[in-house]
Amino acid sequence: MTDRDPLYRRHRFPPEIIAHAVWLYFRFPLSLGMVEDMLAAQGIIVSHQTVRLWAEKFGRAFASEIRRRSAGRLGDKWHLDEAVVSIRGKKHWLWRAVDQNGFVLEVLVRSRRNAKAAKRLMRKLLKGQARAPRVMITDKLRSYDAAKREIMPSVEHRSHKSLNNRAENSHQPVRRRERIMKRFKSQRHLQRFVSIHDPIANLFQIPRHDISSGDHRQLRSAAMKLWAKIARA
Known part of the structure; x- marks a missing residue:
């Protein structure tokens, strides 16, 4: 073979x-x-x-x-969240979107926690899922509001920290791997790893x-x- x-x-x-x-x-x-x-x-x-x-x-x-x-088979309720990751002593942000069942929809590593990064995540989501969500749930970071108004203005947006535990919990497997690997070496390294890890995690x-x-x-x-x-x- x-x-x-x-x-x-x-x-x-x-x-x-x-x-x-x-x-x-x-x-x-x-x-x-x-x-x-x-x-x-x-x-x-x-x-x-x-x-x-x-x-x-x-x-x-x-x-x-x-x-x-x-593609097109995952949930229509999107939970978005961002977590800080230290790479060579500098803060980076791991942006993540999961559906209501905990399946990872998209991951994005950026050096900033701002509306530009949130817009990038939402554009990747729309391209990958080929549809808009029924509802989007985030924490109270204002960058999500700004990005949502431009990218998905008609989508219902619920902003409440306690509603977003599903997205926050989805960071834990990467946190465990971060400790095993003694931190990620670069932004590119982290992006490459999560882009492979999360789809495989979805399957299992x-x-x-x-x-x-x-x-x-x-x-x-x-x-x-x-x-x-x-x-x-």
Whole structure:
């Protein structure tokens, strides 16, 4: 299959191993060295640098396919939020939009927390989702009001901090990864990581408390089968 599939051409490891390494790295809060050790425990000897190259190349391709498959299928209530991230001692802002079910719609890294950044996020959202939301929920940052009046003037906007816990909670997986990675190296590094991480996290986001254990296992199995299909492994 490696010789036939252009995605894996010139890679000596089978697609199953490469896809498994990428899955481990983005599915769990693991460092590159941890993934290297986990593969070594299975008799697969690769360096952490190889895992990094796989994560960047194949992760980008897999995330793009997941986004394509989910386009237009996510929720119509958008929760927008921004979180500060320190990169080399300077503040940056991770802007994020999730739907009412907690699926990440869009992520954007900017050096400013202003209306220009909010407009950029909203334009990306409209392009990616190909539709406007039924309602938009944000905290009380005034930049959202200014951006919304220009980009989506007819959309209902609810501004209240306590209504936006869903978006605030969606930052936690990246916070955990930030600690494991000992902070992100650059704005580009962070943008690249979240653009791959969040679509993959969407694929494996399965509720645990509202469904039976049998249903949970069935949904998890379906997600794994879809992952194998996307990874062509």
